[in-house]
Amino acid sequence: MNVQKSARKATSDDIIYLDHAATSWPKPPAVLEAVQHALLHESANPGRGSHRMAVQASRTLLKARQQLARLLDVRNPVDIAFTANTTIALNMAIFGYVRPGDHVIATMTEHNSVWRPLEALKRSTGIQVTYIPVDACGQLDLHEVDQAFTAQTRLLICNHSSNLLGSILPAAELAQLAHRHGARILLDIAQSAGHIPVKLQEWEIDMAAFPGHKGLLGPQGTGGLYIAPELDLSPWLYGGTGSQSEEADQPSVRPDRYEPGTPNTPGIAGLAAGVQYVLDQGIESIAAHEQQLVARLWDGLSDIKGLRVLGPAADEPRTGIVSFVMEQQDPAQIAFQLDRQYGIAVRAGMHCTPLAHRMAGTVATGAVRASVGYGTTEQHVDQLLEAVQFIQRTAK
Numbered sequence: 478m479n480v481q482k483s484a485r486k487a488t489s490d491d492i493i494y495l496d497h498a499a500t501s502w503p504k505p506p507a508v509l510e511a512v513q514h515a516l517l518h519e520s521a522n523p524g525r526g527s528h529r530m531a532v533q534a535s536r537t538l539l540k541a542r543q544q545l546a547r548l549l550d551v552r553n554p555v556d557i558a559f560t561a562n563t564t565i566a567l568n569m570a571i572f573g574y575v576r577p578g579d580h581v582i583a584t585m586t587e588h589n590s591v592w593r594p595l596e597a598l599k600r601s602t603g604i605q606v607t608y609i610p611v612d613a614c615g616q617l618d619l620h621e622v623d624q625a626f627t628a629q630t631r632l633l634i635c636n637h638s639s640n641l642l643g644s645i646l647p648a649a650e651l652a653q654l655a656h657r658h659g660a661r662i663l664l665d666i667a668q669s670a671g672h673i674p675v676k677l678q679e680w681e682i683d684m685a686a687f688p689g690h691k692g693l694l695g696p697q698g699t700g701g702l703y704i705a706p707e708l709d710l711s712p713w714l715y716g717g718t719g720s721q722s723e724e725a726d727q728p729s730v731r732p733d734r735y736e737p738g739t740p741n742t743p744g745i746a747g748l749a750a751g752v753q754y755v756l757d758q759g760i761e762s763i764a765a766h767e768q769q770l771v772a773r774l775w776d777g778l779s780d781i782k783g784l785r786v787l788g789p790a791a792d793e794p795r796t797g798i799v800s801f802v803m804e805q806q807d808p809a810q811i812a813f814q815l816d817r818q819y820g821i822a823v824r825a826g827m828h829c830t831p832l833a834h835r836m837a838g839t840v841a842t843g844a845v846r847a848s849v850g851y852g853t854t855e856q857h858v859d860q861l862l863e864a865v866q867f868i869q870r871t872a873k
């Protein structure tokens with residue numbers, strides 16, 4: 478599709494989709510086929526019956542868990558519990574682990590899926606929270622993190638990659654730091670899973686929350702939480718498991734302990750196909766593809782007068798997210814124009830991360846965020862650059 482320089486109506490057929498950080502699209506065809514196959518042949522209730530279709534549904538879940546374990550470096554697949562999204566996984570981890578009187582450390586680039594549960598616990602149980610600032614490139618001063626631990630600190634929470642800046646935090650070093658102080662680490666891998674290598678066991682991560690619908694290429698309504706084997710989180714929802722039905726307590730066996738109610742079997746079947754796609758392509762090759770596109774995007778946007786590009790420079794390690802602000806222009810208006818006139822889907826606003834906007838100096842306006850994925854091409858990036866240049870030139 479050629480970028481048009483005048484207003485016209487874009488259709489979903491020719492959309493240039495640069496909103497992978499919110500949800501990846503389009504999905505590989507195998508994902509659609511897997512969802513359909515599950516709906517047609519495997520949609521009995523997993524874990525709740527012994528007839529063939531119920532057993533097949535359980536197998537589908539097991540297969541997805543095994544593939545995720547391979548991709549994310551998890552020894553035992555049962556340590557991964559499925560959830561509907563990252564937000565639920567983060568809430569499960571935070572409410573299941575943090576106790577009254579605890580001190581928690583988090584970064585200033587956390588999503589509101591971390592910020593709001595922490596603020597709610599501050600209000601309801603009086604926990605203490607320290608938010609550590611980041612620099613313009615989204616990096617933490619590890620000495621400052623080290624200094625923030627107190628005798629009461631039980632949890633360090635950080636995103637692996639910021640959904641505003643695309644910066645990447647040193648997960649293994651942060652885990653070491655937390656453990657040295659006798660605390661645990663919860664890693665939010667919403668923006669890294671399926672985009673860059675994630676090695677949960679090698680890095681000694683205690684808990685990790687992930688979406689199925691972003692880099693793992695599954696349908697919406699899928700995600701999960703990795704919980705280290707020795708860690709017993711309190712369940713935050715009870716009931717709805719086929720196992721140990723006679724007991725009043727939530728089962729102790731994993732993953733049932735953390736999977737209340739009927740799961741999204743067709744969605745998880747699609748997620749398994751998405752993860753298989755990532756495994757087949759190779760995470761290193763997906764990361765290299767996205768890094769190359771992002772460098773092109775970053776360089777091109779930086780050359781446009783009156784534009785400020787946020788986060789690390791093009792040659793720094795980063796994920797496929799580039800956010801920017803344009804002098805005197807409302808980001809929402811830019812995103813609207815990109816969509817309606819050029820058929821380019823990006824996101825504008827706060828991106829659910831007001832603390833990060835405070836750090837970037839964009840809290841009053843928000844920013845435009847373009848994010849690339851496995852299917853993005855150089856041509857897509859160039860079309861966005863051309864459109865942004867035109868908007869900047871013709872801005873009133």
Ligand SMILES: Cc1ncc(COP(=O)(O)O)c(C=O)c1O
Nearest residue numbers: 562563564588590636640667688
């Ligand atoms: C870093 C980060 N954490 C958490 C979330 C919430 O993810 P979900 O929409 O899967 O709940 C997002 C979503 O964009 C994110 O970018």
